[in-house]
Amino acid sequence: MPSQRREHLVQTAVQLFQKHGYHATGIDRILAEAGVAKMTLYKHFRSKDELILGALRQWDTESRNWLVRAIEARATDPGERLLALFDVLGEWFESHDFNGCMFNNASAEFADHEDPIHAAAAEHKRLFRNYLREQAVAIGAGDPDKLTQQIALLMEGAIMTAQVSGNADSSVAAKDAAAILIEASA
Amino acid sequence: MPSQRREHLVQTAVQLFQKHGYHATGIDRILAEAGVAKMTLYKHFRSKDELILGALRQWDTESRNWLVRAIEARATDPGERLLALFDVLGEWFESHDFNGCMFNNASAEFADHEDPIHAAAAEHKRLFRNYLREQAVAIGAGDPDKLTQQIALLMEGAIMTAQVSGNADSSVAAKDAAAILIEASA
DNA sequence: TCCGCGGTAGACAAGTCTGTCTACCTTTAT
DNA sequence: ATAAAGGTAGACAGACTTGTCTACCGCGGA
Numbered sequence A, B: 001m002p003s004q005r006r007e008h009l010v011q012t013a014v015q016l017f018q019k020h021g022y023h024a025t026g027i028d029r030i031l032a033e034a035g036v037a038k039m040t041l042y043k044h045f046r047s048k049d050e051l052i053l054g055a056l057r058q059w060d061t062e063s064r065n066w067l068v069r070a071i072e073a074r075a076t077d078p079g080e081r082l083l084a085l086f087d088v089l090g091e092w093f094e095s096h097d098f099n100g101c102m103f104n105n106a107s108a109e110f111a112d113h114e115d116p117i118h119a120a121a122a123e124h125k126r127l128f129r130n131y132l133r134e135q136a137v138a139i140g141a142g143d144p145d146k147l148t149q150q151i152a153l154l155m156e157g158a159i160m161t162a163q164v165s166g167n168a169d170s171s172v173a174a175k176d177a178a179a180i181l182i183e184a185s186a
Numbered sequence C: 001t002c003c004g005c006g007g008t009a010g011a012c013a014a015g016t017c018t019g020t021c022t023a024c025c026t027t028t029a030t
Numbered sequence D: 001a002t003a004a005a006g007g008t009a010g011a012c013a014g015a016c017t018t019g020t021c022t023a024c025c026g027c028g029g030a
Helices: A004-020 A027-034 A038-044 A048-072 A078-094 A102-109 A116-138 A144-165 A170-184 B004-020 B027-034 B038-044 B048-072 B078-094 B102-109 B116-138 B144-165 B170-184
Strands: none
Touching (some): A004 A038, A004 A048, A004 A102, A027 A048, A048 A102, A048 A116, A078 A144, A102 B144, A116 B144, A144 A170, A144 B102, A170 B144, B004 B027, B078 B144, B102 B116, B102 B144, B144 B170
């Protein structure tokens, strides 16, 4: 029975880490915002790092589910899905307090690749690329791994550009590029 | 006469911010590593944020110079230069303590777009895109702005992917994609 | 009725952070 | 020779950090 308290705590942690970063977000702030006592946090997690890890794990499944569902609500053809990805990204970029991808940000703040936090970020990327690859295979791309990687690069580039420049339409340019690369991959 | 002390301080700050992030890097550590007294820091900068800004400004010019020079040492044709970019990136990714792009990381840790630190990061990106655009114009691209943005997206994507996955060959996939997009832009 | 569980509130320890201040040292120019 | 400039060393204040501990509260079940 993963208590509702824990759930709510992690949810709040996700939001704050997302918005302000990991080192800049203090435990006390998360606790206050979640309306949860400190002892409750330390009953469920051994340390702040464990909470970060919990937040990343939670957001990993949640965000991938959301993204895949949003894509598949827009397109059934695998080629169109790879393009719909960028429409969904564009929507995300426009959301009020968009601050890039939690996992990218985590890998920057926890640079050591051995760090479980960094590893969790890498794993998230790997898992989502699996979904992209399924689509690349389904459209019969000559080199599906290559196309997957190219789409993934455009995706990461669009996220980062939107984060730095604050300009949501990097998703449009990425979509255009993706269309060309998909065409060329046949 | 921008003292050598200041220069060395900023240089050290660049390295440490690069490697460990901004909030995670304490003033004292920078001071110790640089072998400089605290008062010297606060004589040249009003606060840690000002030092961060100084480090970003320094690295802005330094890194753009380095990058452009490395590209132009490899190719004279503008189209080849746009491709050589990715070879240079690949080299960078393989350097020992590569931890992504300082400016991307800064924009993540200082999410507020009004923050001068975030603004400095955005400005760096804008300036380097100018160089890319010159090349895009020189090859006679139909829509040079579009090609510029596409190349920039691939660049950011390659940086981010190398940072998270630790895999330097994202630059190769990006280069392949760039070649296709350049071809298609004619 | 009474016990125990899950939670709260908040004090606390020990460390770290930025930023200020004073006292001293060393070099250079007059 | 002396004075000013620029730097060092290190103490210090005050705030903030994570993590621990104690005392209490309220509810459900035996």
